[in-house]
Amino acid sequence: MYGKFKAVVLIWKLNNEDEHLEKIENTDLKPIGNKLLKWYEKNARDLPFRQTKDPYKIWICEIVFQQTRINQGLGHYTNFIERFPDVKTLAEADENEVLLYWKGLGYYSRAINVHKAAQQIMNDYDGIFPHEYEEILKLKGVGKYTAAAVSSICFNGRVPAVDGNFYRVLSRIFADDFDISNSKAFNYFSELAHLILPENVGDFNQAMMDLGSEICKPKNTLCGECPLNQDCIAFLTNKVYEFPVKTKKIKAAGLELKYYFVHRNGEFLIQQRKDDFIWKKLFEFPPEISDELVPFIKSVKTVNHKLTHKNLNIEIYNVEVGSEEAWKHFIAENDYIISDYESSHQKSFPKPLENYIGNYHTAYRIL
DNA sequence: AATTCGGGGAT
DNA sequence: ATCCCAGAATT
Incomplete structure (x- = not known):
């Protein structure tokens, strides 16, 4: 068979029509990640949490915006940070007040967990936000995505923060039909991301989010403005809307x-x-x-x-x-x-x- | 591995 | 109506 990623094979096919498959291993995809970073330098969205590397604020913003559109959660994020500006304040707050600030945002276990995690940081980490990915991952309500985001943005961790945007962007670039409903999708697209991962992973992760939000949208993509359109198999083969592949059905x-x-x-x-x-x-x-x-x-x-x-x-x-x-x-x-x-x-x-x-x-x- | 947790916006 | 979103915990 083709090897680990058929996406790499596809790219190889486009570039090396007559070569042997062994070339796959030598295919250098890093320029893709660097192009994205360059685009991000000029096109990053101006968001309140973009001005800081305070792990507390980045953590809160990652929790608030889980499964939540930026415009929907911005007010909640701002109010929350204003009332609970640091770990200690949050840890000492009353749970019902934390919930009050989460009111209307949905997924209320996030509020309960974020409160518990703050107490966790006070008790287990002496009030200092943990620097290591594996430690961040231990916090209540923090999963692989959030741990990766905080680690990369605040502590230079080399971990792709794979979210819905990653699934969409990567599946299109590589015209990869791996089912994003598959529970292995996170690991699969993590490895795929590593193929294009640049030095600055924190910015790369945020760049992927901005690209997915502004350009590589689920519908009405702006492929003409996409910095990666000449690297995107789906675009080059006019199959953008065939990706990502998702099989699970929703029952009403x-x-x-x-x-x-x-x-x-x-x-x-x-x-x-x-x-x-x-x-x-x-x-x-x-x-x-x-x-x-x-x-x-x-x-x-x-x-x-x-x-x-x-x-x-x-x-x-x-x-x-x-x-x-x-x-x-x-x-x-x-x-x-x-x-x-x-x-x-x-x-x-x-x-x-x-x-x-x-x-x-x-x-x-x-x- | 599958299900459940929200609310809002876009289509 | 249907789909999606800076996912994680539970079963």
């Missing part, structure tokens, strides 16, 4: 939830979610009520949420408790938090409260 599912907006005199009840399923440890209205409150149900409305690959349908029951007796009894019987519209903003709801109970002026009348 529905989810129905019920909430009870139990209120009296401007106060209402909330509680904190468990550490499992969605919206880990965020706050919400009670999902059920006791029979004694059923007579106080005045109306119901439906709210639709978008949840990845799921249609989420929420029914919100408006329970206006007229009887102080029933109100106090219900509170005593259950472990609920009494809140109001203003103070609830200091809690981490999955969505802004307006999504459930209307805006400020109609908060108690909309249902």
